[in-house]
Amino acid sequence: MITDAQRFQPFSDEPIRLIDEGGAWLAPFSCDLDDDTLIGLYRHMVLGRMVDERLVRLQRLGKSSFVAPSSGHEAAQVGIAGAVHVGSDWIYPYYRDTALALAVGWPLVDMLGQMMGTRADPARARQMPAHPGSRALNMFTVASPIASHVPVAVGTAIAQKLAGAGDATVCTFGDGATSEGDWHAGLNFAGAQGAPIVFVCENNRYAISVDLQHQTGSPNVAAKAHAYGMPGYLVDGMDVLASYLVMRDVMAAARDGLGPALVEMTVYRYGPHSSADDDGVYRASEEVAAWRERDPIPRYRRFLEGRKLWDDAREDELRAALKAEIDAAVKASEAAGPVPVEWMFEDVLSRPTPQLERQRERFRAARRAAGEDVEG
Amino acid sequence: MAVQNYVQTIARTLMEEMRRDERVVVLGEDVGKRGGVFLATEHLYDTFGPDRVIDTPLSEAAIIGAAIGMSVYGRRPVAEIQFSDYVYPGFDQLVSQAAKLRYRSGGAFTAPMVVRMPAGGGVKGGHHHSQNPETHFIHTPGLQVVYPSTPNDAKGCLKTSIRGEDPVVFLEPKRLYRALKEDVSDDVDFMLPIGRGVLRREGDDVVLISYGASIGETLKAADALAEQGISADVIDLRWLMPWDENLVLERVAAVWRVVLVSEAPHSGNMMSEVAATIAEEVLDMLEAPPLRVSGFDTPYPYAQDRVYLPGPNRILHAVQQVLDY
Ligand SMILES: Cc1ncc(C[n+]2csc(CCOP(=O)(O)OP(=O)(O)O)c2C)c(N)n1
Ligand SMILES: [Mg+2]
Numbered sequence: 119m120i121t122d123a124q125r126f127q128p129f130s131d132e133p134i135r136l137i138d139e140g141g142a143w144l145a146p147f148s149c150d151l152d153d154d155t156l157i158g159l160y161r162h163m164v165l166g167r168m169v170d171e172r173l174v175r176l177q178r179l180g181k182s183s184f185v186a187p188s189s190g191h192e193a194a195q196v197g198i199a200g201a202v203h204v205g206s207d208w209i210y211p212y213y214r215d216t217a218l219a220l221a222v223g224w225p226l227v228d229m230l231g232q233m234m235g236t237r238a239d240p241a242r243a244r245q246m247p248a249h250p251g252s253r254a255l256n257m258f259t260v261a262s263p264i265a266s267h268v269p270v271a272v273g274t275a276i277a278q279k280l281a282g283a284g285d286a287t288v289c290t291f292g293d294g295a296t297s298e299g300d301w302h303a304g305l306n307f308a309g310a311q312g313a314p315i316v317f318v319c320e321n322n323r324y325a326i327s328v329d330l331q332h333q334t335g336s337p338n339v340a341a342k343a344h345a346y347g348m349p350g351y352l353v354d355g356m357d358v359l360a361s362y363l364v365m366r367d368v369m370a371a372a373r374d375g376l377g378p379a380l381v382e383m384t385v386y387r388y389g390p391h392s393s394a395d396d397d398g399v400y401r402a403s404e405e406v407a408a409w410r411e412r413d414p415i416p417r418y419r420r421f422l423e424g425r426k427l428w429d430d431a432r433e434d435e436l437r438a439a440l441k442a443e444i445d446a447a448v449k450a451s452e453a454a455g456p457v458p459v460e461w462m463f464e465d466v467l468s469r470p471t472p473q474l475e476r477q478r479e480r481f482r483a484a485r486r487a488a489g490e491d492v493e494g
Numbered sequence: 495m496a497v498q499n500y501v502q503t504i505a506r507t508l509m510e511e512m513r514r515d516e517r518v519v520v521l522g523e524d525v526g527k528r529g530g531v532f533l534a535t536e537h538l539y540d541t542f543g544p545d546r547v548i549d550t551p552l553s554e555a556a557i558i559g560a561a562i563g564m565s566v567y568g569r570r571p572v573a574e575i576q577f578s579d580y581v582y583p584g585f586d587q588l589v590s591q592a593a594k595l596r597y598r599s600g601g602a603f604t605a606p607m608v609v610r611m612p613a614g615g616g617v618k619g620g621h622h623h624s625q626n627p628e629t630h631f632i633h634t635p636g637l638q639v640v641y642p643s644t645p646n647d648a649k650g651c652l653k654t655s656i657r658g659e660d661p662v663v664f665l666e667p668k669r670l671y672r673a674l675k676e677d678v679s680d681d682v683d684f685m686l687p688i689g690r691g692v693l694r695r696e697g698d699d700v701v702l703i704s705y706g707a708s709i710g711e712t713l714k715a716a717d718a719l720a721e722q723g724i725s726a727d728v729i730d731l732r733w734l735m736p737w738d739e740n741l742v743l744e745r746v747a748a749v750w751r752v753v754l755v756s757e758a759p760h761s762g763n764m765m766s767e768v769a770a771t772i773a774e775e776v777l778d779m780l781e782a783p784p785l786r787v788s789g790f791d792t793p794y795p796y797a798q799d800r801v802y803l804p805g806p807n808r809i810l811h812a813v814q815q816v817l818d819y
Contacts, residue, residue, distance in 0.1 A: 235797045242797075244796055245796050249620070263580055264552055298554075328549050474790065481808070
């Protein structure tokens with residue numbers, strides 16, 4: 119629901135949307151974004167899609183061991199990213215946030231390095247693919263255990279409040295994550311503290327094979343915000359303008375000291391849960407096809423075309439430019455080569471324990487005895 | 495006898511037990527329609543329906559806690575934790591509730607239940623799909639812990655666990671799920687006794703002790719030793735709590751040299767306990783100190799997935815040390 123005062127209303131029954139499937143503007147107020155911003159949102163969505171498709175191919179070629187496809191989530195993720203003040207706000211993403219991570223400025227080569235586990239990964243290839251993180255961007259390193267980052271994000275937001283600098287945190291997760299105890303612990307604490315944090319659920323209706331009806335008895339995820347004393351916004355996460363503008367408002371409110379919010383973005387994942395999944399077992403191909411019809415990227419392109427901001431020539435130019443960027447990043451990541459074996463022993467603590475030092479010595483001796491180069 | 499791999503054996507054993515005893519229920523993430531992300535519960539949902547094969551919300555606390563509550567009420571739950579790395583949100587339920595229930599109620603309440611979880615490395619899964627958490631559980635009195643290494647053992651140990659009277663943490667070496675097939679007993683009452691290990695190979699120069707997925711590397715090392723004319727005993731502990739002290743002490747006392755292999759982080763792992771018991775009981779029979787070959791005291795790495803695991807080279811190096819001692 120949208121009022122004339124440009125305020126988005128929490129706890130609506132229907133998702134907030136600003137453009138329809140044909141790309142026509144729906145709201146009773148006019149769109150206040152300049153052309154560069156509007157085009158930037160599109161560029162980031164296409165970048166996210168093209169990278170996702172490349173990651174899927176790299177995995178099939180054996181150049182990456184895993185991928186968590188993000189196609190279908192781009193509008194939500196780019197909308198979230200647009201509302202972040204990069205460098206001062208903090209971001210707690212989850213593994214499917216490819217488009218989000220790129221849109222806040224994570225360098226492509228870092229991402230490819232992470233995905234391919236090469237020396238190009240600033241995190242030293244410590245984690246499996248789809249685990250972004252960047253100190254420079256205040257983007258917290260993803261951990262696989264679902265929802266384990268939620269209370270951590272709340273701690274950062276409380277620290278931001280203590281610092282009084284007017285910064286905020288955004289924390290993303292899937293619909294399945296809302297069942298974990300950590301999720302509830304985090305939202306409850308944030309509500310009690312009035313912490314400057316926005317929780318965003320990218321609700322694609324499935325947690326691997328488990329559909330939303332088996333996940334919760336709540337009518338939707340946004341409704342859960344009631345219990346924690348914060349507003350819950352239900353947003354069409356395949357509408358990039360709704361995603362962005364709602365996020366812009368709630369992040370601004372958090373920075374202004376008005377406390378936390380929960381935003382549910384309804385999306386759909388076009389691919390399987392991951393490269394290890396077979397989604398045909400639990401969802402019908404017709405269902406996937408129906409959601410493909412509502413693809414957020416062509417939908418937004420129609421909006422831009424209606425404003426004479428986009429056409430085929432620009433599309434071709436954009437795709438060619440992005441392809442060249444992605445190709446270069448893949449090349450650079452591969453050229454960086456594998457990480458040294460002995461990096462395995464570093465960064466456990468600020469200084470290695472004597473126990474670990476001894477284990478490392480014995481490891482070296484065993485490798486020498488076997489005639490293998492210790493440095494791998 | 496049917497030739498089956500490990501994960502098929504789990505699914506078929508669950509099928510048999512659910513047919514035999516209608517109190518048995520299966521619950522966990524994706525165990526229903528999907529048949530489990532590894533297919534360890536394949537066909538159960540189609541056969542028994544959503545009341546006995548429950549696709550749970552994404553909450554390990556809910557899965558394990560609810561399994562305890564069902565068992566208290568007379569059901570025989572077999573809970574699946576998708577990866578042992580994800581047991582921690584449910585750890586409190588296992589440690590604080592399940593493990594202490596019989597004790598704190600003076601035997602009035604008990605939790606006969608099984609918590610299955612794929613464990614171990616070598617699957618390029620990084621630190622949250624590769625860990626070996628057994629120490630947490632063996633260090634929690636009131637839990638039984640088993641880590642079978644072969645399909646046939648998995649069948650016998652799973653039946654024993656489901657039909658037992660106490661909570662069992664049932665660890666499955668995921669990198670072996672499809673790696674090997676063997677003849678599996680088709681006896682619907684095939685049970686392997688709690689706490690009993692097995693001698694996989696008999697030799698008289700050195701005893702190699704291991705369990706779970708590392709049995710594979712340990713047997714490879716034994717093959718390589720055989721080529722050098724060194725004969726190794728290989729003990730598969732199978733059960734980690736209770737574990738087979740008799741078998742271990744008897745073989746070590748007969749062979750005098752021992753190397754212990756576990757892919758869990760070195761400090762405080764299962765083999766620390768086995769080595770300490772050997773030292774306490776049969777130190778005077780040893781020709782060399784017991785040597786452990788383990789994972790390292792680091793989180794499980796991604797890029798060095800295979801190097802982290804104690805492979806044949808590291809096992810051989812340790813054997814050489816105890817032989818040269
Ligand atoms: C604590 C924990 N339990 C189980 C898993 C295994 N797992 C990985 S992703 C996933 C489903 C997550 O679904 P959702 O939160 O809806 O996010 P989506 O993948 O749909 O974006 C599960 C069960 C995990 N990573 N962490
Ligand atoms: Mg989901």
